[in-house]
Amino acid sequence: MSQSDKRTLIAEGLAAGDDDAALHARLVAAGVSGASAKYEIERLAKDPLAAALRLQAARMAKQGWLLANQQRLAFEADGGFALDTLERPDPDHFYRHHYEANRPAKLTGLIDHWPALERWSLDHFAAAGGDAVVEAQVERTRDPAYELAKDDHRRLIRFAELIDWLRKDEASNDIYLTAYNSGTNAAALGFLWDDLAPIDLLDDRGGRDGFFWLGPRGTLTPWHHDLTNNLLVQVLGRKRVRMAPPWAFGRMKNRLHCFSDWGNEALPAGVGDADTPPVLEVVIGPGEAIFLPVGWWHQVEALDLSASMSFTSFRRSNAHAGDYVSYGAIG
Numbered sequence: 001m002s003q004s005d006k007r008t009l010i011a012e013g014l015a016a017g018d019d020d021a022a023l024h025a026r027l028v029a030a031g032v033s034g035a036s037a038k039y040e041i042e043r044l045a046k047d048p049l050a051a052a053l054r055l056q057a058a059r060m061a062k063q064g065w066l067l068a069n070q071q072r073l074a075f076e077a078d079g080g081f082a083l084d085t086l087e088r089p090d091p092d093h094f095y096r097h098h099y100e101a102n103r104p105a106k107l108t109g110l111i112d113h114w115p116a117l118e119r120w121s122l123d124h125f126a127a128a129g130g131d132a133v134v135e136a137q138v139e140r141t142r143d144p145a146y147e148l149a150k151d152d153h154r155r156l157i158r159f160a161e162l163i164d165w166l167r168k169d170e171a172s173n174d175i176y177l178t179a180y181n182s183g184t185n186a187a188a189l190g191f192l193w194d195d196l197a198p199i200d201l202l203d204d205r206g207g208r209d210g211f212f213w214l215g216p217r218g219t220l221t222p223w224h225h226d227l228t229n230n231l232l233v234q235v236l237g238r239k240r241v242r243m244a245p246p247w248a249f250g251r252m253k254n255r256l257h258c259f260s261d262w263g264n265e266a267l268p269a270g271v272g273d274a275d276t277p278p279v280l281e282v283v284i285g286p287g288e289a290i291f292l293p294v295g296w297w298h299q300v301e302a303l304d305l306s307a308s309m310s311f312t313s314f315r316r317s318n319a320h321a322g323d324y325v326s327y328g329a330i331g
Contacts, residue, residue: 001031006040014044014053017061070247071278081271083243083280091201091315094291099229099316104243104296106282107201107289111233116195117287120236120307122163125214128191130160135184137176147222148259150180159189162214166305171218178221179211179310186212196309202231203313213308221300223252223260223267226292227321231311233289237304240283242267246295248277257327260297267299294320 009030013023020041027037044050074081086094088109098105137153140146146153177185192212198204244252253261269281284290292298312318
């Protein structure tokens with residue numbers, strides 16, 4: 001074994017929190033002689049990089065202990081690890097017990113006053129804006145990293161063409177109007193905002209805020225976390241939302257940016273185990289919403305032809321990305 005390979009093994013062990021005995025066992029298991037392993041470990045006493053790695057491993061172990069305590073508290077809560085449903089939530093209660101506590105919730109009764117609940121349909125979209133040119137994410141199924149490579153999948157199409165395709169009611173993850181396309185679509189589909197109205201929980205900006213989502217049944221947003229708090233409001237059809245808490249980070253297979261290697265895996269609802277995270281699962285239908293706190297992992301699947309709005313304009317500061325530096329590989 002080369003010296004470089006030995007150093008790599010030692011670095012991996014130090015990062016994992018190995019003491020000298022565990023490092024020795026790691027090296028011997030890889031084929032290093034006992035004497036050579038002893039020599040390499042004795043050299044670490046004078047290596048500042050080794051000392052720094054051991055300090056960092058200790059800090060990570062402390063963070064792991066703190067996250068494990070958050071899990072214990074969540075599991076021991078009244079009702080166990082569960083998702084609250086709030087009917088016509090009082091804003092003060094919502095902000096104190098969910099927004100500020102970083103706890104998701106299903107919300108009902110928020111948009112009973114929206115004309116969109118009665119108006120939105122493919123016929124309405126075609127009549128009001130069929131000639132508009134919109135931007136969509138397309139050809140997603142050919143690319144396993146379609147969410148990471150969103151720019152590669154942006155296409156301009158006539159809204160009427162998309163509507164005609166959606167009328168087929170075919171399950172697909174190949175085309176989807178998403179929040180990422182809002183730079184174009186907020187202007188092209190401005191008529192949609194005439195069907196909305198302010199939501200009590202949000203900072204009222206004249207009812208023109210928000211991001212429009214439209215796609216067939218079968219669209220999938222793979223496991224990821226957002227860099228803001230989000231409110232996802234369902235207007236047409238149903239969506240299944242699966243969520244995993246930030247304190248399950250170690251089981252989320254996060255190697256790059258805010259994405260999880262679980263991808264589109266339908267992780268089961270429940271408390272999880274040593275390898276899989278705890279998962280909350282809920283279906284939201286027309287007029288219902290889900291509050292997705294910053295840092296909570298989630299996966300979203302359309303169960304029907306689906307039209308949704310999402311919002312980030314809460315009454316509190318929602319700027320959480322300023323000190324986020326982990327865009328690159330982290331695992």
